[in-house]
Structure formats: C-alpha cells, structure tokens
Amino acid sequence: MKFLIKTFIILLIIIAGIFSFIYFVHYSEGVRAGKLVKFSNKGVLFKTWEGEISQGVSDAQTFVFSVEDNEKQAIEDLNRLQGKFVKLHYYERYKTLFWLGDTKYFITKVEEEKN
Numbered sequence: 001m002k003f004l005i006k007t008f009i010i011l012l013i014i015i016a017g018i019f020s021f022i023y024f025v026h027y028s029e030g031v032r033a034g035k036l037v038k039f040s041n042k043g044v045l046f047k048t049w050e051g052e053i054s055q056g057v058s059d060a061q062t063f064v065f066s067v068e069d070n071e072k073q074a075i076e077d078l079n080r081l082q083g084k085f086v087k088l089h090y091y092e093r094y095k096t097l098f099w100l101g102d103t104k105y106f107i108t109k110v111e112e113e114k115n
Contacts, residue, residue, distance in 0.1 A: 022095050027104070029091040032063045033113055036086050039078045046099040049075055051107075053086065065090060066101025077110035085113040 034053035041047050049067040065088065067074050078086075089109035096104050 022093060022097065025094065026091040027094050029089075031087055031089050033087045034061075034063060034085065036078065036081055036084060037062075039082060048099075048101045049078075050102055051078060053088065063088075063105070064103050065105040065107050066096075066103045067107045068100055071106075071108060074107050074110050077112075078107070081110065081112055087111040087113045 032053065032055065034055035037052055037054050039049070039051035041049055049069070051065050051067065053063050053065075055061040055063055067078065069075075087110070088107050089111075090105050090107050093104050093106065096102065100106070
C-alpha cells in the first residue's frame with residue numbers, strides 16, 4: 001500500500017512539473033506585423049480567442065495566433081483594429097493547452113501599424 005501511495009505522489013509531481021513547464025516556459029518571443037484578417041471567439045466548451053494576420057501578398061503567408069482571456073487590452077485592440085495593419089507582440093509555448101487556444105502563439109500586446 002505504501003508503494004502505491006509513493007508511486008501516485010511521484011506521478012502527480014511529474015505531471016505537475018510537465019504542466020508547469022508547458023504553461024510557464026516560453027519557447028520564443030517576438031513581433032509579427034501584417035493585416036489583421038480574422039479575429040474571433042470560438043469553441044463549444046472552452047471559448048478561445050483566435051486570429052490571423054496576412055503577412056504577404058497571398059494567403060500563403062499568414063500568422064495564426066491565440067489570445068488568453070486575461071489579455072483584455074489585446075482583445076479590445078484586436079476587435080477594434082479588424083482589417084488594419086497591426087504589430088503583434090507574442091510568445092510561443094512548447095505545446096498548446098486546449099483550453100487556452102488552438103495555437104502555440106499567444107499575443108501580449110497589439111500596436112496599430114501606420115503604412
């Protein structure tokens with residue numbers, strides 16, 4: 001019985017460590033610019049904010065991103081700047097967590113880009 005309890009506790013610690021690593025450690029961060037072509041709140045059980053900017057002449061060069069619910073200013077700015085050129089500050093996670101968004105790229109700040 002003691003063996004099972006110790007094994008269970010060790011498994012919980014490992015799972016908590018993996019989750020913490022995926023959530024808190026950022027793989028990269030940077031800035032992308034382009035025309036905001038899509039931004040929406042989607043999902044059935046877990047509503048997430050998802051968007052897309054066009055970075056080139058064709059639809060082949062797009063950047064797909066997510067925004068966490070706690071980034072209120074970024075959500076407000078993205079809704080306001082639909083169809084305009086924007087500069088997006090983001091960080092990338094190692095993996096995606098389904099209740100946070102569909103992508104590994106999460107927006108932290110939005111600036112309107114003047115052409």
